[in-house]
Amino acid sequence: MADSPEELAKHKKLYKYVGIWLIVFSCVALALGKIPFLDFGPPGATWEDIVIGLSVSCIKASLVALIFMHLNHEKGLIYKTLLFTFLFFVSLMGLTLFALADPIKESYDTLNTLKGILNFKS
């Protein structure tokens, strides 16, 4: 990071624009969530909405991470650490969901049975 006055002024401008973009994207996210016209797929929070909504968040997050947190020009070591962190995070979330989505047959039936019992009891 150069510390010359011109550089700093340039940074300031960049930060201002990024801030404005972040606000714009927040509004987009709100609109996506609240305006029925922008509700994609079947009514309700379906995977289409989730993908679109979260991509907006990802754009915002990468703006913050890259510009505000200077990840656009960081040292290799930090990239490596974050890469591994990200991998482990993905494996934590991915593998637990994988396990959830792949039950053995019997347990699946158990769920249905449970469902029946709870619903038709009273």
Added chain:
Amino acid sequence: MEIPYEVSPRRDTGLFNSKLGIWLFLASEVMLFGGLFSAYVFLRVGVIEGVDTPWPWGINVHKTFVALGFINTLVLIISSVFVVFGWIALKERKWAKFQFFMYLTVACAAIFMALKTVEYRSKLTQHHDIKLLDNSVMEGKILEQTFDVPFEGTSVEFNLVGSAPGFLPDIVGDFPTFTAEWKQYEKGEDGSSEIVSKTTEIKSASEFNSWFVKARTKATADLVKERKRYRGEIAAKEKALYNQEEAVEPQAPVVDTKAKVTAAEPFDLHSRRRQVRPIVRSDSGKDSMTYIDGCTVFGKGGDDRIKFEPHYVDMQLVPVHKQKDSMVWDVLGDSHLKDAWYKNRDSAYQEMEHYYSGKDKEIPESMLRGYYINIQSLHDKAHAPSFWSQFWTEFKAGAGIGGSKSHDDHHDDDTHDHGDHAEHAADTHDDHAEEHHDDHGHAVIMVPRDQVKFLNSHGPRNGNYYAIYFTMTALHGLHVIGGALVLLYFVVFGKPLYLKNPEHLANRVEVGGLFWHFVDLIWIFLFPLMYLL
């Protein structure tokens, strides 16, 4: 030797220590929130349709909260910009400007936390769900309920050894005069011990405590002595058997540590519902009540009803063919609500049918019970308050600001402060399940507690959505407070370091700023996940 690279970066890694440290810390924070996000997805995906509490969506997540969340999003973004500006000011060696931006940042944090508090309070005190025995749910506001099981006691039976001292004063309102009866061992003249029944008069809580401690000590000592004797006899028997002599059968300990206190006149009890067995219960008309640790109160149960203002009915957990006969209609006691509910259900059904017929598919059953159809506003649609007036009312209620009359909102006449609403309801009502409408169609009903399966405000107990909402936002809130304190420390106490080594301070601010941006980054994901999707 001094610790190197505290200010200037090390050549081969290009990093000064604290920057490396903060990134490592942030990596672990990523895993922390990553774990929570994983839990969020796991719990949400894992909801078993028709069995588990559904993930609330749309109407259940009140508009007010979306607005508050959105404002908070903006506040955090702006504060992030302030932080980088502050850091640049420091790089430019402009102390006053740095101070200015840092204080702004801290102010943003304060606003964020204030709004959060409003939101929490509103969720915890203004919105409630009552789930009836057949799994139908009424959403609304509890105006009055007893937190204790209403019960008038006359006597209490308990075990001296199992219970804690002071439990009786804890659960008894005005301490009446008690007569205590218990048993203890006493040495007879011939050295043998016998069990003696004793009674004593107890007039106050402190008297009770000292009696209790004494009696318990004695009972415990008796128990220990008896057990020792018993073990000795066992050993003797074994020895005798070994030596092939005649063995004396050991006599098991018979220490009776039960005690009973009887009051001269009936007394009131403070007993949290979860202390009483079974946990969710009504004690109307029962003549005894057992606490979970086994102590039993005899007396008479009072009438146990909840004064409730229903706003919505949610039938997602009731099978479609049973929804018509659900007990919720009896509890609500208003047949035209049922008709209105069906009408709305049908219109939503048509909407769904329209969508799915275009796709050439059957409507899935989950959709039939699903989010749109079964949750219905019981408000009179024509009188529904505008978004802003509703927002303002809820905001005030959440923030604990009283007196709705004072503000000049032109929707004023549509809204009522919940406080005087309750009073109003209270004096036109006796305790039966007849109904009452206030100015804008809110019915007030009395829900008998023995028809209630589960009851909660929109607090963490309510279900997994609220649980994870509170857990994650609270943890995030702690991070906000922590980050703000650190930044505040830099402005308030940073001057000496600034004069000595401004670059060092700039490094510290950069590191603190990194943390702050991370907190912002988490919120960027929390906002859609908790409020929008």
Added chain:
Amino acid sequence: MSEAAAHTHGDVHDDHDHHEAPFWKQYVFSTDHKVIGIQYGFTSLLFLAFGFFLMMVMRWSIAYPDRAVPMLSDWPWFQAWLDNEGRVTGDLYNMFGAMHGTIMVFLGIVPLAFGAFGNYVTPLQIGAPDMAFPRLNMASFWCFLLGGVLMFVSFFLPSGAAKVGWTNYSPLATTTDLNFSSQFWTGQTQWLVGMVFLISSSLLGAVNFIATIINLRCRGMTWMRLPFFVWAMMVTGFLLLLAFPPLEVAAIMQLMDRLAGTSFFVPTGLNVNGIAFDAAGGGSPLLYQHLFWFLAHPEVYVLILPAIAIVSEIIPCNTRKPLWGYKSMVYAVMALGFLAFIVWAHHMYMTGMGPAVSTFFQTTTVLISVPSVILITSLLISMWGGSIRFNPPMLFATAFIPMFGIGGLTGLPLAFSLPDLHLHDTYYVIAHFHYIVAPGTIFGLFAGIYHWFPKHTGRQMNTLLGHLHFWPSLICMNGIFAPMFLQGMTGFHRRAFDGGAAYEEISTRVIAEPGTFVAGLFEKLRIVGEGQPVEMIDLNIVTSTFAWLLALAQVPFIINLFMSVYVGKKVTSDNPWDATTLEWATPTPPPHGNFLTEPVAYRGPYEYSVPGSDVDFTPQFEDDPAVVKKERSVKDKNVSADDSSKS
């Protein structure tokens, strides 16, 4: 460096006294990594002893479920928990079992291995004056201590301590003791709070370690010149840093379940003792297991890596040979660290995972044994053809290898879901991991204590007492855990407080018919009656007896540890073992700031018996061998003589 080596003790003490700090600042709230290391060491040794005591009571219950516990039945605390006949109750057993696991893992081994050795040795080995964040280091110790005290105090709550195993599975952990009406705060809750503190402490520690290793290496200490110990510490640091937060999440969520009434881990329709549990439901007990094992599998490597690290310092030093395959060990340990994160569900084969998930986790589990084997093989080959000095540290280090080998190899059957269906939650699993942590890790830690003791005290530990400590310990350890494999394969459940007596079908399986040699032996030892066959359940007595003997075997160590501080043989140089790594370049004991002059690493860490050199070791810090050689050959002769003559 020769200058540093030439310092006598008097000089060092002078140096120490220059910045006279008050006692509490020097020894209690110190920020010096060495003091903190020793604080960690002592606390964790105390906790190890305490955990051991809990285990001895449990072993009594297993061996003699129908007899009163000797000695303890008159203690007031035990009155509340023993039954009328003075026997161990199920509640007491569960409490001790849960706390034994927790204390050993989180308060004993991790702080001793990572906190104590890591803290003391790492900065010295990389030539750093201290940790990168000394005050953070202190904070992490006090955080740890607070967590430890909370755990310990929980025994004295009316509800007793936690009772649900060290794994603390929900929903049992959520509902246990929740109905203590007069007691809002229970041991189970306190366990969670304690864990939050312990985890935070580990996280702070991990940040500090990694930052130190990355940024504070001295001049010339390139990545491939780092001693293997440091590499292992760094991988351990990363394991802690990235695996612990999910457990912290799980602890917080369980805490919410218990205190705020949420139902993260409480499924819909849960009944407790026939009463509907008052919660919204909809949670997932499996989520807890995922979060827990996401930590706990990496955690087992946290338990073992420091021990491997210590052993791989001691073996080259005492065989006078370079570490064989240093580079492959480094890459292996990194691969191990990576794979450790994606094998966790091998603890959950029985939870109804489908075949696809099982296959994935079986594959990764088998894969992870490859780097483990690389590590162990390299250590083994390192000894090949060396002129080995069998002093106490080396004895422990040598024994570590086969013990770890047994533990690791018996993990393989567990790695496949099919045999695991049979072996899961039996004594086989207990034996598997205890072979790794008890005769494995703990031996490694003992080795470390014997090895680095002279660095701090300037005195050697007694060799004879060391032998008296080692041999009985080795025998007892095997006596304890080997029978467990047998019992486990027969089907003994690991959590039965009567040691399986209730399950006659398996407990009465005959091992040896009367008249055989084994049966005769058991008869002589009065374990079985005359003419009786030896049954599986009789092994409980064998195991328990060895466990109590193991306690006796630690007496020489305790004596040795304290006596040697005062009467141990003085070392005459700062490098009594003729080792090559940087910690031996400091004065004895190292002063605050460690090095008197800035250290420089000139070469790799294990330059033993370099051809052409006329001493058999070339330290990393020695810039010009020719100069120092003469001095050293005079000075160090008498030091190494003692130990090498023993072997």
